[in-house]
Structures are given as structure tokens and as C-alpha cells.
Amino acid sequence: MRTSSEIRQQFIDFFLSKDHHQVPSAPVIPFDDPTLLFTNAGMNQFKNIFLGVTKPEFPRVVDTQKCIRAGGKHNDLEEVGKDSYHHTFFEMLGNWSFADYYKKEAIGWAWELFTKVWGLPKDILYATVHHSDQEAFDFWKNETDIDPSHIEYHGDKDNFWEMGLTGPCGPCSEIHIDRGEEFCNMKDVPGHVCKVNGDCHRIIELWNLVFIQFNRDEEGELHTLESQYVDTGAGFERVCMVLQNKKSNYDTDLFTPIIDAIAKMTGVEYNPGDAGVSHRVIADHIRALSFAIADGGLPSNEGRGYVLRRILRRAARHGRLLNQHEPFLYKLVSVVSNLMGHHFHELIEKKTHVEMIIQAEEERFNATLDKGLAKFEEITSGIDGNMIPGTDAFMLYDTFGFPFDLTRILAEERGMTVDEEGFSVELDKQRTRAREAGKFVMNLENIEWVTYREDEPTEFIGYFRDTTNCHIIKYTIDDNNDVRLILDRTPFYAESGGQVADMGRIYNEEVEIQISDVKKQGNQFIHIGKLMKGIIRDHEYTAAIEKEYRKNVARNHTATHLLHAALRDVLGDHVQQKGSLVHPYYLRFDFTHFKAMSPREISLVERLVNDKVRACFPVTTRKMQLEAARKEGAMALFGEKYEEDVRVVSIDQFSKELCGGTHLDYTGEIGLFKITTETSSAAGVRRIEAITGTQSEDYVKRLEAEKEDIQALLNVPAGKSIQKLQSLLEEHKAMQQEIQSLQMKASGDVVSNLVGKAIEINGVKVACGAVPAENSGLMRDIGDQLRGKIGSGIGVLFADIDGKVSLIVIVTQDLIKRAHAGKIAGKVAELVGGKGGGRPDMAMAGGKDVEGIPAAIEKVPAIIEEMVK
DSSP: OHHHHHHHHHHHHHHTTTTEEEOOOOOOOOOTTTTOOOOGGGGGGGEEEETSSOOSSSSHHHHHHHOOOOTTTOOOOGGTTTSSOOOOOEEEEEEEEESOOOHHHHHHHHHHHIIIIIIGGGGGGEEEEEEEHHHHHHHHHEEEEEEEEGGGEEEEHHHHHEEESSEEEEEEEEEEEEEGGGGSTTTEEETTOOOOOOOOSSEEEEEEEEEEEEOOTTOOOEEEEEEEEEEEEHHHHHHHHHHOOOGGGGGGGTTTTHHHHHHHHHSSSOOOGGHHHHHHHHHHHHHHHHHHHHOOOOOOOOHHHHHHHHHHHHHHHHHHHOOOOOGGGGGHHHHHHHHHHTTTTHHHHTTTHHHHHHHHHHHHHHHHHEEEEEHHHHHTTTSSSSEHHHHHHHHHHHOOOOHHHHHHHHHTTTTTTEEEHHHHHHHHHHHHHHHHHHHHHOOOOOOOOSSSSSSOOOEEEETTTTEEOEEEEEEEOOTTTTEEESSSOOOOOOOOOOOOOOOEEOOOSEEEEEEEEEEEEEEEEEEEEEEEOOOSSSSOOEEEEEEEHHHHHHHHHHHHHHHHHHHHHHHTTTTOEEEEEEESOOEEEEOOSSSOOHHHHHHHHHHHHHHHTTTBBEEEEEEHHHHHHHTOOBBBBTTTOOOOOEEEEEEEEEEEEOOOOOOSSSGGOOOOOOOEEEEEEEETEEEEEEEEEHHHHHHHHHHHHHHHHHHHHHTTTTTTTHHHHHOOOOHHHHHHHHHHHHHHHHHHHHHHHHHTTOETTEEEEEEEOOOOOOSHHHHHHHHHHHHHEEEEEEEEEEEEEEEEEEEEEEEGGGGGGTTHHHHHOOOOOTTTOOOOOOOOEEEEEEEEEEGGHHHHHHHHHHHHHHHHO
């Protein structure tokens, strides 16, 4: 049996043998596309190529794309675990042609891969094509040895792909497999027939070959694109299910190691039926969480962060159904890493980080879940009716961390519903309050503290030291060993000013506490973590931060200050910081600016920052009075409230800001500063994301590898790639012009024939007939030819363009007082199921009924006769 790793590699190797270039998967967190919560399709990273915004680096590529569908339009979250194939995370195998090969090769190679490489029986494979795509049908029939009776036409619903309501689109051809009668799940439904694109599990789709050849305009009309593209997608999990001859995606080796680990961890054996829903949910969700967090996502209460939190808490809830009452999801991260890290290296590189994030989230959820469940029982027992009020659902969400869908699930288990509208109202109020407050506030009133000392401020010594001896002022611990501690002194930086908190541990010979977060409440630092061993007592402890984690944060924080100053230098003094995130792996900076930065401006900012890095300036800090700092020109965040004494961070004469964060000693420790994205954050606010240190080094290595690949692909020495590409483009343009010239010559012969057969109606010469045309532009050219050759008269031309009627009407200038081209076009279009109009001398229209063209041609004389009485 082929392993999933072998199947993935065989797919990639096959297309490498067909001169494709392998590209890495885009991150599932699309930081460069604010329109998406998650990368949800293979085409996301190539969208700008299809839209004509960017040019492809390679004419044909192959990849396996990481995808998440768990929010927005593509949301399968609620179905995950209930059947054999729904997932939040999945891989999409794809091969792509950007104005290179087209239908013939795509179809032939798909058949070759399935039947020769993977050895699927030909007699159980089916191909579908769009009902207008005779070309694809013929390629299946003539270029492969598929059973011709297994090629089927289908409509727009199944075999026409569109990016959106407008834009690039085209017909598609799908490959289906008949798995046998035993896979039909609707045998007992009266009248059910197993069929392609049916509603049972017997004949299933394996691969979709999309042929992008049109652009749909605002009116819904299709126009042939100048270039044609191939975009294919094969769900990797389903391909593995078929090739490994399993009944479910969850039975493949992509999931069984995770499910086995869950069974071992919980002591509950896996059941492939309904009893196994929880195992499947957890197995799916831990994959989604591992990939999303490795790619930079973080659970939160907004946007994609909220979706990730929902996924995590849904998995944790199903863990409870398997009697798992302590954090356990984070222990499965290593299973996912071992299973898929050989191909997706970020799983290995970020494993510890992912584990810590998930563990901290589990701890937060578990800390309140038991109390929340008790509160839920109290609420439901006191309700007169079967609907839980929105205010109560929000209280469970806000106080006990219940995602709304968890409340709904619990309600459904009791035959109840939830007031969703009321919940939304309360949620909007909360978001408004959060924006107004903007600071962390922890509800400490109802916590039972164990107190060792009188309350006193926490002394923060983290600016100068990364470890310290300390004592516990007070602490609290729950049944899950979740701990909150307040120390007399600490090196741990508490989350503030956009900088994430430190991680690390508090320990002595008997006790170890893993710290995953630190919050500031007044003048005390609340350390949030997990008791790993021992019993907390009033002893002396050592508090130690994770040094490399802090160092990476400091690199990005110091770089943020340089970036702020560079933006003001390049763009102007109107630039003000509107928000930031200082993370160990990247920095994010929001600033006021009225338009997108140009490539030159971005380059200037990068150069300026890197100049300061290479100068290796010392980063100095000093305490001073707020007013004095302002007089010296120190930058303060607009709207931020400062104490009388402030900390000023200075870098040479270039940057001076009020800042409480941690920084480097010298700018040279930043390494290379690289801006990765510049996007819009809100009206009048731009967002920059950038990397430093080893992240930048990895970025450069990837660029070098891509450059070498380009040179190898073009077979040119270093420095000659652009020249070679320009030559190829010029050759392509010349060929296109030659083709267009030949098409025009051929159409000229058709026009001459129509003019020769023109009839006379009330003294007006009328030429009418069908012409061959590939696009609307060629139709206009043919119309101009007809105008020139007819001299005086009316011309009505029809064409079948990709299964749709294209119609053009011309009226020579001497006749426009007697006949109106736009009105003729409107009446004729109705005969072929369409509409249209235009100027008096020339008009175009479209229709859906191609088969109605001959009848329409016969009726044109009557329509014109009515107009030229």
C-alpha cells in the first residue's frame, strides 16, 4: 500500500517530469490578502496572475496547498467528524499552466497519472465536461483510452468554475471514480440511482481540471481572455482514501496515527461509525490548529483568531466527551509534526511554539469550562420554555469562554434553541466596550488566593536580567494545575504596547511552573502558567525567561522603532503609529497614510532601516519626565495615557520614542530587515509586516533558490534570465499577431460571401449569417469588414463563442435615419434568449440559445422590414 507521503511525492514528481516548477504551499494565514480569513483553495496564491495584476514567474507549476475552510462562505466546521470527508484542514494537489499548455495536455496527463502511475482501473473512471465544451469532450475521447460512454456532459452547477460574480472563469472537467455498490449510502432510498454527480458515496469526484478562458463582466457576459490558464485541484485526503482502498479519509495514514494517539491518550477505542465522531473531530482540528499557528495564526476573539479559538474549544469539548478533563491537544502536535513535518518543515521548526500556544489556550478554556457547565445547567433549569436568552448565551461566552456554537450544541442535546440575535446584540456591545477600554483587565474579585505576603508592586527587572531569585506574594491554582502567580520581582515582560509577553519557567529544586503568558494588573504582574511538578510553598524560586524567544521579540521591537522613523522620513510627518504587534517571528505595524506605498517608497524605507542596522548604533534607554521627553522630540502614541515619568528609547539621532518594551543593545543585532507585505488595514491606515534575523535569512535563501530554478528552467547563465524572458515574450507576441492576421484573412472570405448573397428589403441591402469568431474583439473586426464591403446596407452577424451566442449589427451611416442598430440587436437577441443594444450604427448583443441561431437568421429580414418601411 502506498503511503500518503509516497502519493504526495509521486504527484509532484510526475509533473516535475512534465517540466513543471515546484512551488511551496502558501501559508494558511494569508497575511497578504485581507479579503480571506484563511487560504482556502490552491488558486489563492495565484489569484493576481489570473486577474492580470502580476506576471507568473514560471509558465507551469506544481504544488500541494495547505487549506483551511472554517469560516465565511467556505465553512465546513459543523460537518467535520460526522462523515468520512469533511475537514477544516486539507491539502489540495494542483498543477497549473499560465498561458502555456491547455486542455489537451491537462487531460492527457491527468489520465496518465491516474491510470499508469497510480494504476487505477480505467473501467471505473468517469470524466465530466461542461455542456458547451466540445473541445474537452473530444480530447477525452481521442487523446485517452477512457470508455467513451464514461464521458458525460454536465451543466454550470458541476462543471463551470468562477472566482466570483465577475472576473476570470471557465469550464471544468472532473474525474470521478466508481468505488462499487457497497459504497452507496442510499441503497434503501426508493428510486435512488447511483450516478456521476449524484448524491451518494459510490461515485465520487477525485480531480477537477479548470480551464480559465473567460472574463465575466458586470452584465454577466463572458469575454474570451487573451491568455488561457489551467488550474487543477485534487483533494489529497480523498486521493489517499482511494489509493489506499479505505472507506473514509479518516482511515488513511494521514489520520490513523493521530486517531491512535487519541485512543491511547483517552483510553477510548476508536469506532469508525457514529461513536467515533469525537476522535475524528479532534484528529481534524489538531491538524488545522498546528498548521495555522505554525503559519502565524493565534487564537483570539476577533477575525481568524476567533475561528481558531472556536476550533480549539470544539476539539477540547470533544475531548471532554472522551473523559479527557486535562489539557491534551498540545500533546498531539508532535504526532502531526512527525507525520507531515518532512514535507511541511514549519511544523518541525515551530513545534514548541505551537505546543505552548495550544496548551495555554486549553488551560484558559479548562479553567472556566467546569464552572461554565454548572452555570449552563443552572440557566437551563430555570428557563420557562425551550429558548436560552441571548444575554445568558453571551454571559457563558464572556465569562466562561463558551463559544456560541458550544452553547448551541449543548442546547440541542436538551432539545432547546438559543436566541442568536440577542447574543449578537450583546457581542456588539462588548466589542464597543473593548475598543473603548483597550487594556487588559483581569477579574480577580472571585479568585481564592493563597497569600504569603502583603500586596506590593511587582519589581520588573527584565530590562537588565533574564533570571532572578523571587518570592511569591500570592497565587491561585485550580484542579487542572492552572496557576496564576504574583511575584515580588520578575524578569517576565507582561503583554503591553503591542509586544507579546515572555515565556519561561519559575522553579526551584522541588517545583517547576511553565509560564505561557503574563498580564499586568495595576502595578502587579500576573504570571499565567501550569504547575508541572511539585507543590507550591512559601520558598524562594528562580524566575527565568526563554532567552531566544525574548531576543527575537527584541529584534522585531527595535526594528519597529527604526521602521516608524523611516516611514516618517520617506512618507512625511503625517505618519503616526496606529497599532503594532511585536512577535518573535515577525512584526506588524499600522500607520496613518492616505494611499498604498509605491515599490520605490518601500525600497527606500527598507534601505534606510538597513543602513541604521549596519551602522550598529547603540540602543539607549533612560527614564525622564514626560514633558522633558516631549520637548526633546520623543514620539508618543496618539491617545495613549502616560505616567509622569516615562522611558525613552533612542537610536542615534534617528529614532526617539516613549516605550516600555524590551530592546536590543545594538541595532546590528537585528540582522537583515525585510518588509514582506504592505496592505490596507482600515480607511486611511496602512499595514506593514516585516521580518528580521533568521526569518530574513530564510527569506533570502528562498529567493536564491527560486533564482537558480529560473536560470535552470530557462537554461541561461546568471544574469541572463530577464533578457531570455523578454525574447520569449516578444516571440509570443509576434505569433499572436500572426494568428490574428490569419484569422482576419479567413473571416474576410466569409464576409465577402455574405455580401455576395445579400438580399434587398425596401431598397436596403441586408447581409445576414453566421461567422466563425473566437471572441467578441474578432466579432467587432468582422463587423468593420462587413461595413466596408457592403457599401450601403445593414449587416447582422451571429457567432457561437464558447457555447454562447454573440451578435453584432452594423448600419451604414446613410441609413441610420431609417434603421437603428441597437434596436435591431435588441429584437434579434430575444430570438436567441438574450438581450443587447448599442449605438445607431453598431451594436452588440448576446444570447444563450446557440441552437436557435439558424431560426433567428431566417427571422432577421422580417425584423428589418418592419423598421425600414
